[in-house]
Amino acid sequence: MKFLSYFIVVTFMIGLSACQTDELTTSVPSTVPEEPTASIRVNKEEVAPKVSEARNLAALIPEGWQQLVRQSRPEMVEGDLNKDGIQDVAMVIEQLSNKDQAPKRALVIGFGNSDNTYTRSIIADKAILKADEGGIWGDPLAGINIDRGTVVISFYGGSNDRWYGKYRFRFQDEDWYLIGATVGSYFSGTMTETTGDEEDYNLLTGDYVKRIVDDPKAEKITSHTITGNMGKKKLLKLSDFVATGSTDQFLK
DSSP states (O other): HHHHHHHHHHHHHHHHHHHHHHHHHOOOOOOOOHHHHHHHHHHHHHHHHGGGTTTGGGGSSSTTTTEOEEEEEEEEEEOOOSSSSSSSSEEEEEOOOOOOOOOOOOEEEEEOOOOOOOEEEEETSSOOOTSSSSSGOOOOEEEEEETTTTEEEEEEEEEEEEEEEEEEEEEEEEEEEEEEEEEEETTTTTTTTSSSEEEEEETTTTTTEEEEEEEETSSSEEEEEEEEEEOOOOOOOOGGOTTTTTTTHHOO
């Protein structure tokens, strides 16, 4: 009889313990803590693919060419160029060469796709100056950048007489066109980029602004500015743009 009473008590205690354990293990908070959720969100952002990790970035570069790398950094920029909300890329590539002369360069633009791949839009093989085309200054490629949905190529070179140029290209009507240009020159002994001759053209409207030095040999450099409109002209395609060419290629 004592054994039976003891067995009943033990069985009851085990059952009570099991119920308490079940309540503890199945209890779920009514709200999800904000901190873990934020941590998960940060982790997702950290593992988002970068432009250099795209699966077919190398496929944008044709055989016999390589991506231009200067000071351990690739000459490449990223931004939305066709207004689809997906990041695109523009990069400078250089032809593989065993010759002593500077290799040929080109501009490559690739449109990003939703699956983290790229589709090549254009290879402009005359748009980038070579490393030996900057005179005593050295490599004339000042850089490329993406600004307000356009690709801007900048050059700078010369010796005592310096020159520079900035060219803005935009994707429209299913092609790439030069829509703006700024070119200038100055004597580095007495002038700077902000005081020398300069011409700025808006090729979409035909408007221009020119700063002209009054007397380059004067002890104190002065200049005057003229503005005007040359009328709208047929836009020059990026595929036809020649970096070594004069302004005549887009002003005539």
